[in-house]
Amino acid sequence: MVNIYTLKDVSKHNTKEDMWVVLHNKVYNVTAFVPAHPGSEDILITRAAGKDATEAFEDINHSELARETLEQFMIGQLHEDVS
Ligand code: HEM
Numbered sequence: 001m002v003n004i005y006t007l008k009d010v011s012k013h014n015t016k017e018d019m020w021v022v023l024h025n026k027v028y029n030v031t032a033f034v035p036a037h038p039g040s041e042d043i044l045i046t047r048a049a050g051k052d053a054t055e056a057f058e059d060i061n062h063s064e065l066a067r068e069t070l071e072q073f074m075i076g077q078l079h080e081d082v083s
Contacts, residue, residue: 003027003076007052010078014050016041020075022052028073052078 005020005027013020019031021044034041039060047056 004079005076006079010052011050016045016049019044019049021048021050022078023054023057023070025078025080026074027076027078028070029075030070030073033069033073 007022010020010022010027013029013031016034017031019034020027020029022028030044034044037044047053
């Protein structure tokens with residue numbers, strides 16, 4: 001069973017202590033990763049926390065390693081009718 005979340009659900013998790021993010025219609029709980037982000041934790045909090053950060057993520061050409069790192073944090077998918 002896949003968990004389905006709306007952007008409203010995701011937006012409630014927008015802090016350093018509890019951070020979800022949407023990338024390519026998948027929802028990730030990246031709380032544990034925030035302090036380890038090579039691009040700084042601040043940039044994640046201000047640009048990605050509780051949001052769809054697909055564009056910001058792709059803008060800097062993240063590596064395959066970054067994409068693989070993400071997999072362990074996936075918690076579900078974005079509701080397709082809610083933008
Ligand atoms: C939440 C998912 C994310 C993961 C797992 C992640 C992971 C990483 C990793 C592993 C790197 C090292 C370089 C590489 O391997 O590509 C990196 C660098 C970086 N990330 Fe992210 N990132 C995420 C989201 C973001 C977002 C949303 C932004 C922008 C708003 C961002 C901005 C940056 C920047 C600017 C660097 C470059 C740091 C430098 O080269 O000095 N990241 N990220």
